[in-house]
Amino acid sequence: MDKILRQALLYDFYGELLTEHQKSIYEDFVLNDYSLSEIGEDRKISRQGVYDIIKRCDKLLNGYEEKLHLVQKFLMAKEQVAKIHELASEILKAEGAPDEATEYLRQIENISNGILEEM
């Protein structure tokens, strides 16, 4: 997985366990795509200082994932729900699905879609 995407995912799951200061800097770097220098200028800290804080956040977030594995679990569940969504859509696309099943299949499509949007 792309490093920034992984950082964003870890932040999405465990970010609330960081301090406000850490969150603000990590967000600017990972989500808002600012450079170390830009982040440092705004806050009057050195580029190296910003770098150290981001490394520290990476370490904390990865530590939570190593202990809890919740990102991994969510990604696996998400993949499986996507498969369900795909299967339901395939059946609906095929001819000959009986009317009583169609309504249920649309519900399966909607529910799986809802889960994917929340995740």
Added chain:
Amino acid sequence: MDKILRQALLYDFYGELLTEHQKSIYEDFVLNDYSLSEIGEDRKISRQGVYDIIKRCDKLLNGYEEKLHLVQKFLMAKEQVAKIHELASEILKAEGAPDEATEYLRQIENISNGILEEM
């Protein structure tokens, strides 16, 4: 939700963030159903001491949930996957499902069942 069930769920999600000592005592109380006195005897700590550790663990685990809401998210997703499983089973039970759909529906049943077992 039943208090012990909630404690067990919170422990299942965030237990790895407790110390080994806290985990061992919390497990004996919540999962193994030992009394405060029994837990204290084994470890040569007072009943009150055990009680304080359990309260401390409750507070930590609830604090993680207040920040991360992962138990809540998982429970909601689980409920929705259970609904998908039920719908797929209903269609399969009904007469007239065409053969090409049956295979896909069985896959939906299996995948949703797999997700529920993992969660």
